[in-house]
Amino acid sequence: MQDTVVTVEGRFEHRHAAERGTVSLDVGFESDVRDDAVRRTTHAHARLVDQVRSMHDESAGPVTWWASQRVAVWAQRPWSDQGARPPLVHHASVQLEATFADLARLAAWVEQVAVLDGVTVLGVQWALTDPTRTRLLEDARERAVADAIDRARAYARALGMRDVRPLAVAEPGMLGDPGPGSPGDEPPVLAAARAMVADAAEGRLDLKPDELSVAVRVHARFAAS
Numbered sequence: 001m002q003d004t005v006v007t008v009e010g011r012f013e014h015r016h017a018a019e020r021g022t023v024s025l026d027v028g029f030e031s032d033v034r035d036d037a038v039r040r041t042t043h044a045h046a047r048l049v050d051q052v053r054s055m056h057d058e059s060a061g062p063v064t065w066w067a068s069q070r071v072a073v074w075a076q077r078p079w080s081d082q083g084a085r086p087p088l089v090h091h092a093s094v095q096l097e098a099t100f101a102d103l104a105r106l107a108a109w110v111e112q113v114a115v116l117d118g119v120t121v122l123g124v125q126w127a128l129t130d131p132t133r134t135r136l137l138e139d140a141r142e143r144a145v146a147d148a149i150d151r152a153r154a155y156a157r158a159l160g161m162r163d164v165r166p167l168a169v170a171e172p173g174m175l176g177d178p179g180p181g182s183p184g185d186e187p188p189v190l191a192a193a194r195a196m197v198a199d200a201a202e203g204r205l206d207l208k209p210d211e212l213s214v215a216v217r218v219h220a221r222f223a224a225s
């Protein structure tokens with residue numbers, strides 16, 4: 001009997017609590033006087049940097065990494081429907097990011113600085129450590145392939161066949177028959193993390209993240225006989 005080709009998709013997903021949180025802050029003021037906007041911004045920013053530096057320890061935490069941009073300064077003239085030319089309003093702004101290994105300390109610090117004048121919490125991006133993500137990803141890949149084998153065997157049995165022989169296995173889209181949303185699907189870990197940032201932009205900062213997802217999909221082709 002001629003072999004029948006069976007093409008399936010295997011899936012597996014791990015869910016794991018977040019292990020790192022990177023908070024993004026914007027520090028900025030506006031004023032009729034340029035130097036005043038810059039002075040207030042740099043002063044508030046320096047206070048936050050001092051706090052972050054005091055917590056920074058790359059191996060022990062609670063802050064394992066931080067970065068800051070340069071102060072941006074610009075001016076704009078408010079719109080007026082009276083035909084007048086209002087004076088320029090000067091703006092100064094600088095962003096600061098810090099990654100916390102201690103999520104309780106992150107929550108406490110964010111709650112502390114969020115009420116300071118000129119400080120806006122842009123969001124928190126949750127993540128796993130690299131070793132955890134690598135371990136879960138490798139395991140999910142193996143289990144996704146096992147799921148594909150189980151699916152192929154089920155289809156073969158439905159066709160009255162007993163044996164399946166692997167012909168090809170690939171990531172979605174690489175066998176020439178992509179499913180919905182592939183190729184180029186965003187890893188679920190990143191998708192979950194970015195959703196937190198979007199919520200923060202709408203005024204809903206979630207400091208108790210849901211579990212993060214590490215998911216794998218594979219496409220596989222088998223010869224059934």
